[in-house]
Amino acid sequence: MKSIVYSETGPASVLRLEERPVPEPGAGEVRVRVVVSGVNPTDWKSRRGGGDGQPLAFAETTPNQDGAGIVDAVGPGVTGFAVGDRVWTCMAAQDRPTGTAQEFTVLPAERVAPLPEGVSFDVGASLGVPAVTAHRALTVAEDGPRRLAPGALDGRVVLVSGGAGAVGHAAIQLARWAGATVITTVSGPEKARLATAAGAHHVVNYREGDPAAEIRAIAPDGVDLVVEVALAPNLELDQAVVRPRASIAGYANNGGDDVRVDIRANMVLNTRLQFILMYTMGAQALAAAAEDVTAALRDGALPVGEEHGLPLLRFPLAQTAAAHEAVEGDAVGKVLIDVASQGSGVSA
Incomplete structure (x- = not known):
């Protein structure tokens, strides 16, 4: 099979195309014939590591956590999946050398989820990191739901920072599916157009005027949930628009690694500041996200x-x-x- 591999950390040039044997699934694993692989910031950051030329945990690693394809083989003990099933993947390369940038990948059965008929492989490969992260951000509030479904966020106001990004896009769609009023912040007209197309009810350009006042005019009682891509530069704005017992869920360190928190102001509001990294969310949260995202797909x-x-x-x-x-x-x-070879009979 054709596989992209790298043997040490570094720039994208460390990636090379090689021929590798088709792997066999072990107990509790499935083999997926990958049709489309999705690329996320976590993939290039893993490839970069802490510096160029560092050794890896495995002799060779295939990148990319996300993808979509068809179950090609199942290992002993696997239930719920059969050969021929359409699936989307999550965390394919986490603590494993077998990401989705190859024609076949093997991963634990709990890291794949059904891809409903009629949903494209493009959609499936766009889920994983963005959708699971967005689900987590929308389900950590003290007064909010732990699961998403139609009506779960009825009456809630969700602020999505950076609505034109992949996580922001998924957060807008999931929040709207669950019944929330969705506000998003963007940096300009083109991203505003994209956020509106994703389903945001209100779009605020944070580079113009008084974005806090604009958000407060939309949500005078305050925002219930914030899905935050850039906590360091945006926390002051978030604190100015949230209601008591709101949650601010930061999933990236865009704009800086350090943040100053106004303790008294957040104490008065009982604000919940939640940090999110998919790899340490825990099995229960990951399973819930996979089930709810699949329901949203249907x-x-x-x-x-x-x-x-x-x-x-x-x-x-x-x-x-x-x-x-x-x-x-x-x-x-x-x-x-x-990823799928031409003539494979598979359409993305």
Whole structure:
């Protein structure tokens, strides 16, 4: 099979295309024939590591956590999946050498979820890190639901920071599916257009005027949940618009690694400041996210593409390095890698 591998940390040039044997699934594992692989910031950050030239945990590693494809084989003890099932993956490369930038990948059965009929492989490969992270951010509030479904967020106001990003896009869609009023902040008109296409009810340009006043005019009683991509530069704004017992869920360190918290102001509001990293969320939260996201898929709530606010940027498997560079360069939209060989009979 064709596989992208790297043997040490470094720039995208460390990625190389190799021929590798098709792996066999072990107990509790499934083998997926990958149709589309999704690229996230976590993928290039893992490839970069703490510096160039560092050794890896495995002799060779295949990148990319997310993807979508078809179950090709199941190992002993696997229930709930059968050969031929369409699936989306999550954390394929976490503590494993077998990511999705290859024609076949093996991963634990709990790291795949059903991809409903009629939902494209493009959508499936765009889930994983963004959708699971968004689900977690929307289910950590003290007064909020622990699961998402239609009506779960009725009457709630959700503020999504950076609504044109992949996590922001998923958060807008999941929050709206669950019944919330969704406000998002963006940096300009083009991203405002994308956030609106994703389903945001209100879009605020944080670079113009008084964004806190604008948000307060939309939600005079305050925001219930904040999905925050840049906690350091945005916390002051978040604190100015949340209601008592609101949650501010930060899932990235864009804009700085350190943040100053006004203790008294947050104490008065009983604010919950929640940090999110998918890899340490725990099995229960991951399973809940997979189930709820799959339910949203069945309802058609998570479309992708330009017309739905998440442009798709495509690369062939042989150009995985270029795909990584696009994400590392903050490309707007979702970067996908077409893995399935031409003539395979599989359409993305």
